[in-house]
Amino acid sequence: MKTxxxxxxxxxxxxxxxxxxxxxxxxxxxxxxxxxxxxVVLYKSKCVxxxxxALGGAIDGGPPLRGLEFFVRWNGIALNTMVDQVSALMPAxxxxxxxxxxxxxxxxxxxxxxxxxxxxxxL
Numbered sequence: 001m002k003t004x005x006x007x008x009x010x011x012x013x014x015x016x017x018x019x020x021x022x023x024x025x026x027x028x029x030x031x032x033x034x035x036x037x038x039x040v041v042l043y044k045s046k047c048v049x050x051x052x053x054a055l056g057g058a059i060d061g062g063p064p065l066r067g068l069e070f071f072v073r074w075n076g077i078a079l080n081t082m083v084d085q086v087s088a089l090m091p092a093x094x095x096x097x098x099x100x101x102x103x104x105x106x107x108x109x110x111x112x113x114x115x116x117x118x119x120x121x122x123l
Contacts (some may be wrong), residue, residue, distance in 0.1 A: 006113035029119020030079065036118065039109030046091050055113050062092070066113050071122050079123065083107060 024030060043051075050061030057064035064070060074082055087103045089095050098106075104123055112118060 005123055025078070026111060026116050029117055029118075029121075030123040031111060031118055033112070033118045036108040036112040036120045039105040039107070039112075041092065042098070042106050043109050046098065046102075047106065051094060055110070065110050070110065070114055079107065 039065050043055075047062075047065075050058055051063075051065050052058050053059070055064060055066035057069075063073070064067075077085075083100065083103050086107065087098065087100065090103075091097065108123055
């Protein structure tokens with residue numbers, strides 16, 4: 001019985017932490033500049049051809065990743081969901097071919113490019 005109660009308490013505490021993390025605002029410094037720097041390098045080698053050097057999108061390519069369209073597209077979406085969706089679709093020719101951390105790093109570059117402040121802990 002004690003084991004069951006301990007297990008339930010552990011599960012509840014994990015759920016509480018997960019819930020708290022999901023509700024943390026991107027404006028609270030959820031990534032580091034070093035991480036976004038890694039994202040820049042990856043973006044230039046994997047994404048720039050479709051989304052443009054200034055993340056403004058391309059006429060025949062991907063949508064803008066900077067500005068109002070970016071915020072409208074991802075408004076209310078948890079970052080882990082964003083990573084899942086981006087990895088399922090990108091790069092367009094070979095979706096899901098990057099490591100999860102690479103997708104995360106690229107997304108932190110998007111955040112920085114959109115004026116979201118860096119913090120002291122990596123996403």
